[in-house]
Amino acid sequence: MNTAYVERATAASRIGAGFAVLLLAAGISLPWWSDAGTMRLLVEFFCFLVMAQMWNLLAGYGGLVSIGQQAYLGLGGYALFALANHAGLNPFLCVPLAGFVAALIAWPTAKLVFRLRGGYFAIGTWAVAEVFRLLLANVATFGGGSGQSLRAMAAIPRETREPAAYLMALAAAVAAIAVVYLLLRSRHGLALTAIRDSEVASASQGIDVAFTKFWVYIVSAAGFGVVGALYYMNILRISPNAAFDVNWTAYVIFIVVIGGIGTIEGPIVGTLLFFLLRETLAQFGAWYLIALGLIAVVVMLYFPGGLWGAVSKKFDLHLFPVRRWLRSGK
Amino acid sequence: MFGEWLNTIVQGVLLGGLYGMFAMGLSLIWGVMRLVNIAHGDFILLGAYLALLCGETAGLHPLAALPAVVALMFALGFVLQRGVLNRTLGKGLLPPLLVTFGLSIVVQNLLLQFYSADSKALSAEGLTTASLRLGDSLAIGWFPLGVFLAALLMGLGLQVLFARTAFGRKLRATSDDQETVQLVGVDEKKMYALAMGLAFAMMGLAGVLLGMRTSFSPTDGPANLLFAFEAVVIGGLGSFWGTFAGGILLGVAQTVGFRLDPGWGLLVGHFVFLGVLLFKPEGLFPKTR
Amino acid sequence: MTLLATRGLTAYYGDFQALFGVDFELEEGEIAAVIGANGAGKSTFLRSIAGLHQVSADAVSFAGGSVGGLGAHRLARLGVSLVPEGRRLFPSLSVEENLLVGKSTGRAGPWTLARVYALFPRLGERRDSPAALLSGGEQQMAAIGRALMGNPRLLLCDEISLGLAPIVVKAIYDALPALTHEGVSLVIVEQDIGTALAVAQRAWCFQHGRVSLCGRADELTRDAISRAYFGL
Numbered sequence: 001m002n003t004a005y006v007e008r009a010t011a012a013s014r015i016g017a018g019f020a021v022l023l024l025a026a027g028i029s030l031p032w033w034s035d036a037g038t039m040r041l042l043v044e045f046f047c048f049l050v051m052a053q054m055w056n057l058l059a060g061y062g063g064l065v066s067i068g069q070q071a072y073l074g075l076g077g078y079a080l081f082a083l084a085n086h087a088g089l090n091p092f093l094c095v096p097l098a099g100f101v102a103a104l105i106a107w108p109t110a111k112l113v114f115r116l117r118g119g120y121f122a123i124g125t126w127a128v129a130e131v132f133r134l135l136l137a138n139v140a141t142f143g144g145g146s147g148q149s150l151r152a153m154a155a156i157p158r159e160t161r162e163p164a165a166y167l168m169a170l171a172a173a174v175a176a177i178a179v180v181y182l183l184l185r186s187r188h189g190l191a192l193t194a195i196r197d198s199e200v201a202s203a204s205q206g207i208d209v210a211f212t213k214f215w216v217y218i219v220s221a222a223g224f225g226v227v228g229a230l231y232y233m234n235i236l237r238i239s240p241n242a243a244f245d246v247n248w249t250a251y252v253i254f255i256v257v258i259g260g261i262g263t264i265e266g267p268i269v270g271t272l273l274f275f276l277l278r279e280t281l282a283q284f285g286a287w288y289l290i291a292l293g294l295i296a297v298v299v300m301l302y303f304p305g306g307l308w309g310a311v312s313k314k315f316d317l318h319l320f321p322v323r324r325w326l327r328s329g330k
Numbered sequence: 331m332f333g334e335w336l337n338t339i340v341q342g343v344l345l346g347g348l349y350g351m352f353a354m355g356l357s358l359i360w361g362v363m364r365l366v367n368i369a370h371g372d373f374i375l376l377g378a379y380l381a382l383l384c385g386e387t388a389g390l391h392p393l394a395a396l397p398a399v400v401a402l403m404f405a406l407g408f409v410l411q412r413g414v415l416n417r418t419l420g421k422g423l424l425p426p427l428l429v430t431f432g433l434s435i436v437v438q439n440l441l442l443q444f445y446s447a448d449s450k451a452l453s454a455e456g457l458t459t460a461s462l463r464l465g466d467s468l469a470i471g472w473f474p475l476g477v478f479l480a481a482l483l484m485g486l487g488l489q490v491l492f493a494r495t496a497f498g499r500k501l502r503a504t505s506d507d508q509e510t511v512q513l514v515g516v517d518e519k520k521m522y523a524l525a526m527g528l529a530f531a532m533m534g535l536a537g538v539l540l541g542m543r544t545s546f547s548p549t550d551g552p553a554n555l556l557f558a559f560e561a562v563v564i565g566g567l568g569s570f571w572g573t574f575a576g577g578i579l580l581g582v583a584q585t586v587g588f589r590l591d592p593g594w595g596l597l598v599g600h601f602v603f604l605g606v607l608l609f610k611p612e613g614l615f616p617k618t619r
Numbered sequence: 620m621t622l623l624a625t626r627g628l629t630a631y632y633g634d635f636q637a638l639f640g641v642d643f644e645l646e647e648g649e650i651a652a653v654i655g656a657n658g659a660g661k662s663t664f665l666r667s668i669a670g671l672h673q674v675s676a677d678a679v680s681f682a683g684g685s686v687g688g689l690g691a692h693r694l695a696r697l698g699v700s701l702v703p704e705g706r707r708l709f710p711s712l713s714v715e716e717n718l719l720v721g722k723s724t725g726r727a728g729p730w731t732l733a734r735v736y737a738l739f740p741r742l743g744e745r746r747d748s749p750a751a752l753l754s755g756g757e758q759q760m761a762a763i764g765r766a767l768m769g770n771p772r773l774l775l776c777d778e779i780s781l782g783l784a785p786i787v788v789k790a791i792y793d794a795l796p797a798l799t800h801e802g803v804s805l806v807i808v809e810q811d812i813g814t815a816l817a818v819a820q821r822a823w824c825f826q827h828g829r830v831s832l833c834g835r836a837d838e839l840t841r842d843a844i845s846r847a848y849f850g851l
Contacts, residue, residue, distance in 0.1 A: 119423075290443070515726075516692055
């Protein structure tokens with residue numbers, strides 16, 4: 001008699017895992033065979049990848065559309081500057097600390113902002129980001145409206161700084177994907193997928209929807225905080241208008257929507273596409289952004305699963321084994 | 331001293347009238363179809379730029395261009411809802427928010443492309459500087475007063491529209507139950523398009539008045555959205571008068587804040603918004619169904 | 620003449636099939652009763668005719684024309700009015716406003732506010748009350764009144780006796796035969812078999828999405844109905 005069993009991996013995911021290991025090896029060794037320019041570009045790439053995963057976690061799985069996550073990016077960046085410039089801590093240590101600071105601030109913020117729902121929640125998160133921007137622009141120690149430079153880095157030589165920043169960014173990207181992946185494989189992940197599919201149904205099954213959403217918001221904030229620290233450590237100068245710019249969210253939304261919302265592979269595909277488009281189209285200035293916006297609108301209307309959604313459906317491809325398959329035999 | 335503070339508050343009230351205008355459009359759309367248009371502020375700006383265009387090409391005074399702008403905006407809103415936004419309804423939370431966010435980016439950058447980031451203003455030749463003097467320190471500008479009265483009339487008009495007309499009844503019925511309303515012969519998709527057209531017309535008016543009152547640039551859209559949104563939250567959902575009151579409170583908070591310290595003007599407004607959210611999340615004048 | 624006919628009507632809720640090829644016809648001026656157990660597809664049947672479900676164009680014909688799949692608001696304008704299950708009055712409107720919204724079909728005809736209030740005097744007394752505050756029976760009268768204000772040729776009534784006291788049900792059903800004299804034909808879906816058969820000319824029994832029995836209401840036996848109802 002055939003016994004049924006539940007399997008998580010698929011052929012594609014096994015091949016994908018092997019490929020990922022190769023990529024990781026190449027990535028870790030990169031400082032030894034590539035140049036500074038490439039490393040700086042990759043730091044930016046990894047930053048966007050982490051943000052995309054975090055925003056996707058929040059919106060695609062938690063059902064919370066935030067257009068204010070740049071608040072935590074800015075807070076993370078300023079936390080780095082505060083701790084490194086003013087408290088004298090090692091800048092590299094400040095990166096994970098920045099994530100922690102962002103999470104700490106996200107806690108009471110969530111309590112406040114969760115009083116709003118849906119579209120009003122979205123704008124509310126934006127209002128909060130604005131408040132942080134204005135507050136920091138008024139603080140003289142951080143250089144007020146014109147910002148300040150990361151003096152603490154002056155002591156560290158370039159040959160150490162650049163590879164270190166790169167490796168931290170790579171680690172952050174891997175960690176972000178790993179966190180999302182492990183989260184989705186766990187009991188909490190099942191809860192998230194259920195919430196994504198139907199809030200009412202999952203609440204009736206005993207899932208504490210509010211609690212799950214709260215934690216997802218905190219994790220997402222921490223991720224953005226880490227990115228803020230990494231990014232501004234990489235470019236060595238911060239200012240409130242840049243750090244809290246809503247365009248951060250615009251780019252991230254573009255990446256997640258076009259790549260494929262609600263999947264782990266989607267944000268990766270989206271970030272790749274975004275950087276490809278940027279390298280080719282950014283010279284066109286405002287038209288570039290208009291094109292991004294229009295593409296996002298069209299994709300959202302006609303291809304809600306994004307690029308990865310279309311591919312995944314057509315070829316039944318799943319690289320990250322978060323689902324459970326019922327198989328028979330053995 | 332007291333006179334100066336009174337003056338500040340009066341200026342705040344008048345500013346609040348404009349915010350109330352911004353907010354009523356947002357509130358109307360949310361009330362009828364539960365849609366939040368992230369590009370709301372950008373389309374208000376579009377109204378100002380359309381008036382600018384009329385001024386540049388046909389030499390029209392902004393108020394003379396107003397009917398054309400309002401009509402154009404109505405048509406734009408109607409077509410946008412019919413062609414794009416209707417497709418996002420009923421499919422969950424993400425599509426309307428993400429599509430309107432995309433539209434916000436598109437509108438901002440189109441304006442940037444054609445008008446650059448320089449500040450522009452709509453000429454209003456003397457209208458905007460003339461004022462009514464009451465006592466020593468109280469000066470009420472005719473124009474801000476006019477804007478306030480326009481906002482008041484707008485609120486009144488909306489109230490009458492919704493409560494007394496057949497169209498208003500159909501809108502309320504559509505927002506109550508968009509399936510059953512079809513059973514009595516109402517094309518709900520057309521209702522949504524008409525409602526959006528109306529909201530856009532209001533936004534066009536608000537934009538022209540905004541442009542005559544202050545200078546503007548393409549990236550000001552999001553700020554307008556935030557003010558509209560904060561006014562709605564402060565006032566409470568469900569009634570146009572509540573929204574209007576919210577706008578006034580926000581305007582007063584901002585002007586008082588500016589008086590205390592120019593860097594803190596906007597922040598005081600934000601704090602009032604956050605305060606209401608913390609202590610009275612349903613708003614100060616909510617209307618429960 | 621045949622006012623309404625369905626041929627091979629099928630309907631789905633997503634992947635779930637609710638109707639499996641239903642053939643039905645109604646003469647002008649007739650009252651037909653549709654009975655059956657819960658989940659038999661009776662409501663789906665009415666909703667499909669009213670245009671709330673996607674069906675093929677030829678599956679439903681009304682007054683000689685194919686109307687399958689036309690949107691609900693277009694069918695309402697053609698004269699097909701559904702009184703939905705659960706009444707579904709507009710809660711933020713008053714009773715009178717609910718009735719007035721019923722005029723949105725734009726159809727000419729004898730039905731006015733005065734006539735509806737004459738038919739259901741209780742409504743006249745409560746005309747300015749918010750619809751949500753009415754009793755079940757008053758809400759049902761208002762829902763029927765709202766549908767009548769559209770001057771329909773065909774009135775589809777979905778479980779109008781549900782949750783109402785027998786005396787209220789009787790008051791409502793007493794008013795129905797008079798409607799046929801005004802040019803309104805009726806299809807009534809009912810759980811209360813006795814009440815339905817007393818007022819209808821023909822009865823149709825549904826079971827698992829199919830018509831299991833049909834015949835003249837006064838000729839059907841208790842036995843035949845039980846068998847058709849439960850499939851025994």
